[in-house]
Amino acid sequence: MAKQTLTVEQQRERALKRIQSQGFGNFVGLELGHIEPNSCGICCQLDQRHVNPNGVAHGGIIFTMMDAAAGLSALYYCDDNKIVVTQCADVHFIRSLRLGRATADARIVKLGRHTVLTEVDVTDEAGTLCARGQFEIFYVLKP
Numbered sequence: 001m002a003k004q005t006l007t008v009e010q011q012r013e014r015a016l017k018r019i020q021s022q023g024f025g026n027f028v029g030l031e032l033g034h035i036e037p038n039s040c041g042i043c044c045q046l047d048q049r050h051v052n053p054n055g056v057a058h059g060g061i062i063f064t065m066m067d068a069a070a071g072l073s074a075l076y077y078c079d080d081n082k083i084v085v086t087q088c089a090d091v092h093f094i095r096s097l098r099l100g101r102a103t104a105d106a107r108i109v110k111l112g113r114h115t116v117l118t119e120v121d122v123t124d125e126a127g128t129l130c131a132r133g134q135f136e137i138f139y140v141l142k143p
Helices: 007-022 024-027 059-077
Strands: 029-038 040-047 084-093 098-110 115-123 129-141
Touching: 007 024, 007 029, 007 059, 024 029, 024 059, 029 059, 040 059, 059 084, 059 098, 059 115, 059 129, 098 129
Parallel strands: none
Antiparallel strands: 029 040, 040 098, 084 129, 098 115, 115 129
């Protein structure tokens, strides 16, 4: 793990490049909300392509938002010769997420040399908590 010397603006550019280079993230419409030391926010405008047969947001899009926010929060402290990967995740779906703007906010709980533990909340447009989870992110050397 590196002691980061990049400015917040440089970190934002790094995170934007990461999101834009992800085919899947672009496909589902992920957007960077914020990034700062120890936290990151990912937004998505949920529409008909994101719903399950019950007409509410599919758990997969919620998990994807959470995973992206957790990974980018850990990336903030990642050496240039390493990448971040999700080692494990525990997600609790608390209430249905309706169509509209949703946000996944990740906070670093424990920053280790090889792993980062994050907590992630997903809220709807009104700020109502819809999902909460913990993600453990692992630093690995670039292939």
